[in-house]
Amino acid sequence: MTPAFFHTIAKRLEQGMVPYILILAHMALGTALVYTSPRSNLAFLVLITSFFSLYSLNADRRFKFVAGAVLTLLIFPVVGVRNIFYLEVIFQISVFSALALGLNIVVGFAGLLDLGYVAFYAVGAYLWAFFGSQQYYILHFAPGTQPSHLPFLLPGDTFYLFIFVAIFIAALTGILLGTPVLRLRGDYLAIVTLGFGEVIRVLANNLDKPLNFTNGPQGITPIQRPTMPQFAVDAFNELFSKIVGHTVSPADMYNVMFYLFALAIIIIIVFVTRRLDDSKIGRAWTAIREDETAAIAMGVPLVKMKLAAFAVGASFAGAMGVLLAGSRTFISPESFSFMQSIGVLSMVILGGSGSIPGVILGAAVVTILNLQVLQGLSLYLSQLRQTDAVIPIIHFAWANLSTQLDPAKYQRLLFGLILILMMIFRPAGLIPSQRRKRELASDKAETEE
Amino acid sequence: MEVREIFLSGPPMKRYLKSINLRELLRPLGQMLLFSVGSTVILSAIVLVLALILDKTVVGQTLFERLNVSLFTYTLVNLPQVAIDGLTIGFVYAAIALGYTMVYGVLEFINFAHSEIFAVGAFVGVEILIALEKYGALSGASLFMAYAYLVLAIIAGMLAAGGLAVAVERVAYRPLRHASRLVPLISAIGVSFLLQDMIRLTESLTTGQFNRIFPTFGNFDHRIILGRMTMGATNITLGVSIKSIIVIVSAVLMLMGLNYMVNATKIGKAIRAVAQDHPTASLMGIDVNRIISLTFLVGGMLGGAAGVLYALKFTRIDPFVGFFPGLKAFTAAVLGGIGNMTGALLGGIVLGMLETYAGSFMGVFTMGAAGTEYKDIFAFSILILVLIFRPQGLMGANVAQKA
Numbered sequence: 001m002t003p004a005f006f007h008t009i010a011k012r013l014e015q016g017m018v019p020y021i022l023i024l025a026h027m028a029l030g031t032a033l034v035y036t037s038p039r040s041n042l043a044f045l046v047l048i049t050s051f052f053s054l055y056s057l058n059a060d061r062r063f064k065f066v067a068g069a070v071l072t073l074l075i076f077p078v079v080g081v082r083n084i085f086y087l088e089v090i091f092q093i094s095v096f097s098a099l100a101l102g103l104n105i106v107v108g109f110a111g112l113l114d115l116g117y118v119a120f121y122a123v124g125a126y127l128w129a130f131f132g133s134q135q136y137y138i139l140h141f142a143p144g145t146q147p148s149h150l151p152f153l154l155p156g157d158t159f160y161l162f163i164f165v166a167i168f169i170a171a172l173t174g175i176l177l178g179t180p181v182l183r184l185r186g187d188y189l190a191i192v193t194l195g196f197g198e199v200i201r202v203l204a205n206n207l208d209k210p211l212n213f214t215n216g217p218q219g220i221t222p223i224q225r226p227t228m229p230q231f232a233v234d235a236f237n238e239l240f241s242k243i244v245g246h247t248v249s250p251a252d253m254y255n256v257m258f259y260l261f262a263l264a265i266i267i268i269i270v271f272v273t274r275r276l277d278d279s280k281i282g283r284a285w286t287a288i289r290e291d292e293t294a295a296i297a298m299g300v301p302l303v304k305m306k307l308a309a310f311a312v313g314a315s316f317a318g319a320m321g322v323l324l325a326g327s328r329t330f331i332s333p334e335s336f337s338f339m340q341s342i343g344v345l346s347m348v349i350l351g352g353s354g355s356i357p358g359v360i361l362g363a364a365v366v367t368i369l370n371l372q373v374l375q376g377l378s379l380y381l382s383q384l385r386q387t388d389a390v391i392p393i394i395h396f397a398w399a400n401l402s403t404q405l406d407p408a409k410y411q412r413l414l415f416g417l418i419l420i421l422m423m424i425f426r427p428a429g430l431i432p433s434q435r436r437k438r439e440l441a442s443d444k445a446e447t448e449e
Numbered sequence: 450m451e452v453r454e455i456f457l458s459g460p461p462m463k464r465y466l467k468s469i470n471l472r473e474l475l476r477p478l479g480q481m482l483l484f485s486v487g488s489t490v491i492l493s494a495i496v497l498v499l500a501l502i503l504d505k506t507v508v509g510q511t512l513f514e515r516l517n518v519s520l521f522t523y524t525l526v527n528l529p530q531v532a533i534d535g536l537t538i539g540f541v542y543a544a545i546a547l548g549y550t551m552v553y554g555v556l557e558f559i560n561f562a563h564s565e566i567f568a569v570g571a572f573v574g575v576e577i578l579i580a581l582e583k584y585g586a587l588s589g590a591s592l593f594m595a596y597a598y599l600v601l602a603i604i605a606g607m608l609a610a611g612g613l614a615v616a617v618e619r620v621a622y623r624p625l626r627h628a629s630r631l632v633p634l635i636s637a638i639g640v641s642f643l644l645q646d647m648i649r650l651t652e653s654l655t656t657g658q659f660n661r662i663f664p665t666f667g668n669f670d671h672r673i674i675l676g677r678m679t680m681g682a683t684n685i686t687l688g689v690s691i692k693s694i695i696v697i698v699s700a701v702l703m704l705m706g707l708n709y710m711v712n713a714t715k716i717g718k719a720i721r722a723v724a725q726d727h728p729t730a731s732l733m734g735i736d737v738n739r740i741i742s743l744t745f746l747v748g749g750m751l752g753g754a755a756g757v758l759y760a761l762k763f764t765r766i767d768p769f770v771g772f773f774p775g776l777k778a779f780t781a782a783v784l785g786g787i788g789n790m791t792g793a794l795l796g797g798i799v800l801g802m803l804e805t806y807a808g809s810f811m812g813v814f815t816m817g818a819a820g821t822e823y824k825d826i827f828a829f830s831i832l833i834l835v836l837i838f839r840p841q842g843l844m845g846a847n848v849a850q851k852a
Contacts, residue, residue, distance in 0.1 A: 113631050115638070180837045187559050187634050188836055191779065195829030198776075202826045210818040338772075342642060349635060402657040405650070413646035419639025423632050424624050 019057035023067060026050040031075055035243075038083040041372050047079070048090075048364065055357055072263060077256045082244050087255050089371050091327070094262035095320060097363040100347040101269045101356065102316030107345065108354035108433070109273075109282065110309035111289030112182075113190040115341055116197020120314040122204060122336035123173050124166035124321020129220040129331040130213065132159060143208050143216045156224035163322050170318025171311040178310040182303055197341055204333040219332025223325050228253055258327035265323065269316050270356055276312070285309055286435065339412060343370075346415040349422050352429020361431055369414055377407035473713040477705050477794070484795050485539075488802045489532045496810055500524035503814060511816055524810065529675075529687050531809045532802070537693040537762060539801025540700035544755035545778030546785070546793040547707060548614075548748030554724040554788040555744045556626070561637035562617055563752055564775020565644035570610035570753025571760040571770060572648055574602035575661050587666040595667030603699065603757045610753025613644075614745040623738070648768040663764045669695065696758045703754060704794060707747065711790065720744060724788070773825055777804070780832040786842025795843060804828060 013019060030047030037043050054067055080087030099121060106114045130136065136153040138146035181192045208216035233253045241247050276282045284305045287295035296302055325331050343366065351362025384398040391398065422429065500521045503509055509520040516523065545567055552560040581587050581598055590598060621640050625633040652659040672688035711717035722730040723740045731737045759774060760766050781800040785792025807827050812820025835842065 111631070113634065181833065184836055184840065186631050188783075188840070190631070190634060191559065191776075192833055192836060195776070195826075195832055199826045199829055202823065206819075206822045339642075342638060345635075345638075402653045405653050410646050410650065412642040413650070416639040416641070416643030416646065420621050420636050420643065423628075423636040423639065424621070427628065427632055 014058040019059045020063060023050070023053050023057055023059060023064075026053045027067065027071060027075070031079070034079050034086070035082075038079075038086075041376055044086055044089070044372070045368070047075070048093075048368070051364075052361075073260075077259065078240050078243055080259070081240070081248055081252050081256065084252065084255065087252075087259060089367065091255065091259045091262060092371060093364045093367045094259060094266060095324065096344065096347060096367050097360045098262060098266050098269055098320050099317060099344045100351070100359045100363040101266065101273060102313045102320070103344050104313075104348050104353060104356070104359045105273060105276070105316075106309050106313035107348055108352075108359070109277065109289065110285040110306060111186070112306060112309060113186060113193075114310075114313070115190050115194035115338070115345070116200070117193075117313070117317060117344055118336045118340040119193075119197040119200040120170045120173060120317035121321045121324070121340075122200050122333075123170050123314075124318035125325040125331050125335070126204060126214060126220075126321075127166050127169055127318070128159065128162045128322040128325040129223050131162065132156065132224045132325065133220050133222060135213070135215065135220055138215075139211050139213070141212055143212060143218050152224055154224075157226050159224070159226040159322065159326050163319050166318035166322045167315040168318075170321070171315040173318075174310040174314030175307055178307045179303075182306040182310065194338065194341075197336075197338060201333050201336050201338075204336065214333070217333060219330055219334075221330040223329045223331065225254060225326050225329065228257065232257075254327070258323060261323055262320070265316070265319055266360075272312070273356060281305065281308060339415070342415050342419075343411065346418045350418050350430060352432045354435065355429060355431050355433035358429045358431035358433065362429070365430075366414070366418070370411055374410065374414065375408045381405065381407065470709070470713040474705065474709050477708040477791075478701070480791060480794060481701060481704065481798070484798045485536055488539075488799050489536070492535075492802055492806045493528050493532065496524055496528070496806060497521070499810075499814060508814060508816055512813060520813070523813070526685055527809065531805055533689050533693055534809075535802035535805030536798070537696050537801070538805060539798040540697050540704075541755050541759050541762070541774065541797075542778045542781045542801045543794045543797025544700050544703060544751050544758070545774060546781040546797045547704070547790060548752040549779050549782040550785075550787055550790060550793040551711075551720075551744050551748045553782070554790075555720065555741055556622075557788075558622070558630075558633050559637065559779065560622075560745075560748070561634060562621075562640035562644060563614075563748065563778075564771035565641050565648070566610045566614050566617070566749045566771075567752040567756040567759070567775060568648060568766070568768060568771035569613050569644065569756070570606035570749075571756030571766050572652070572661065572768075573609040573753070574606035574757030575663055575760050575766060577602050577605050578664050578666075579661065582664040582666070587664055590666060592668060595669075599667065599669075599695070599761070603754050606753040606757040607750040608753070610756065611746045611750035614749025614752070615742050617644075618742060618745040623741075645768050645771075652768065660765065660767045663760045663766070669761065692762055696762050699754065699758060703751060707751065708790065710747070716740075716743065777828045780828045780835075783832060784835050784842055786844040789842065789844050792842055792844035799843075800828060800831065803831065 013022065026046075027050045030043070030050045033040070033043035034047050050071065051068075054064055054071070076090050077087070080090055099117070103114060103117045106112050106117070131154050132152070134146075134150040134152055137150045141147075177193075177196055181189060184192065204214045205217050207213040214220065228250050230250075233248065233250050236253060236256075237247050284295070284300045287298060287300050288302060288305055292302065324335070347362035347366045348359050349362070350365060351360065352358030381398075381401070385401060385403075387398065389398045390396065500523075504520040512518070512520050512523060545563065548563050548566070549560060552558060552563070578587065578598065587595070587598065617640055621636050622633050625636055649659045652661070669692045670690065672686075672690045673694075674686055674688045676687045677685070709717075711720055719730070719735045719740050720743070722733065722735055723737055723744075727737050730740075755774075756771070759770070777800060778797065781796035782793045783796070784800055785794065785796030787793075804824055804827055808821045808824040811823065
């Protein structure tokens, strides 16, 4: 089994109809597995990794596009409605992909380490949470003392408008924060953004007095959603109720809808990011990232370009915030902690900063680890605690294991490990960006000469 | 001839005593006194002036209705307690800030995991005391033994934290020393997160819970009463708790020792040489890697001791206890001028004072609209302001960025 052997295999996989068959087979296998055993995590993993073969195998772009569309627009929603947990996982992957793509513009392209990225997410979320709920009418009530049967301030359909308002407001917040601090050196900037993230969280926690803007730690609920047209629910039922196995309620359809919204935002982000990367602005960002002093010498408007990166990254987070508030109908400061910022950062670092497919992969891997692997472990442990099983070598009964040991809560461990290991062993990420790849190749050529 | 004289007149001892640089030993004491008194006086003056201004307004009237005392009197009466609290926390911040500043001095790198080094120190110290309590040693301990146990806990915390800091440097930072600036910082953030959950994991596996309480023993909770005052209907006692004195005294001793080590010994000279220029220092025969490890050891030990002192003062610790003190200590280091040890001392004291003053009086001055809950972000605002208007800090020289 020499490397050459694998090389020939890999080469054969790239030729003729083989990749098409492999992709289709992977997708079909995943779908069939998930369909037959809707509770199995493994089956779901097979389905979701079909994206990987779709990305990595050599096939016609049009075919890839159609296959990807079928996978995301048809198979995922149907499978997701069958087991609502999958839909949640897919939705979270999309939300975090969008956030990671936004952070990627700041960290990956412009090379500015932003440790308080979820602050902009919070700005968007609280924006819609305030205007899309009854909060306006309880400004003068302490949390928990408001009268019941209050009207909503704005109709639910203004949600769409607020996505754009949030883009604007978050970008503005990014510029306001950025203007004074972007002159700072990279590591100071990181700490200041961290501080800003904490400031936003503490404000959200405490702005329930003197005027009750955020309802404090209890959070704002209920937040409105856009109206769901009944014919969409009916049409979906008409088409898929046999496959799904039960009639779909509007509540399920809402999940599908928000997933599709998130997908749309991701597509827009990817489009914008790619256009920006190839533009004058993108090249200016690269120049700043590689060598600030040289960039200034070449006439790159430093602060302006950094502000642009901050604003663009922030605006995407703002839009996702509105989406989150709408989909959850509940918002509390807890969702916007420092840990969330680092979680998004670890997605970017894991996938490869500056690389769009890498960042999406990173978001998917971290979310799956978080939602399925860690929670699966938690479940497994709690099952073990019910039994009389004993850990073999040290003769320790599982039943005596502390209930505080809940792997689902050890996200920090996961994020920390990802950050350290990636920095030491693979700083360019799992899928390095094209530019990075070219650099590495030229470095190699130089050393070989 | 008395015994003492014989002891001192021996040639080696005499040479040793002569070699002690008394000036370096006492200099930080003077600085600390100056910084403490200076910041107390300035802040108290500001607060009192504010109180005088606000006394005539609706703020003063509200307070008068509530407590039947004028705002000025209320402020004046509370000042000594606030000053002592501020000083206590200020010295804790200073001890942590020195860890940041020393590492920054030699590596130009923010050791983000220092806050968890601090937390590990706190946990080791507290766990040892809890074990002693379980063993029954604490309840019947004499005053001397109580202090001996406390010293033991502090030393254990120092050793654990120092060792951990060295290990972290070796594993997570040294391989990245020649990478670009943000790479080791990201790794340090990773270490910080990893350590938080490692503490939690070990604590929940061994003890079943991760919130630990500093055991009560000795006379640490007693208060030395300095005086009594009557304010309206209530009596106010002015006093210092023994805890606070212990915290301040131990911090002062450590800071003196550190200052002496860095400024008056050969090892200190090597540290300063490495901080200035790695290649040149190594040409002079200094083992740069060893000095960097040593810096982490000393910084970690200070952080660990600060952790135990923090636990003594605030009693309750959890795995995430290091986050805010760490960030504030970093702010203190930046405020004083990062890389500058005297600056870290000044920054720590000033920040601790500012924060305590703001936390104590902001609530009263704004009629409850913004109070102690904003204490934590107060430090960040200072950090941002300092970085914008005086990035080199209060005492730092304006150094150009190294390419």
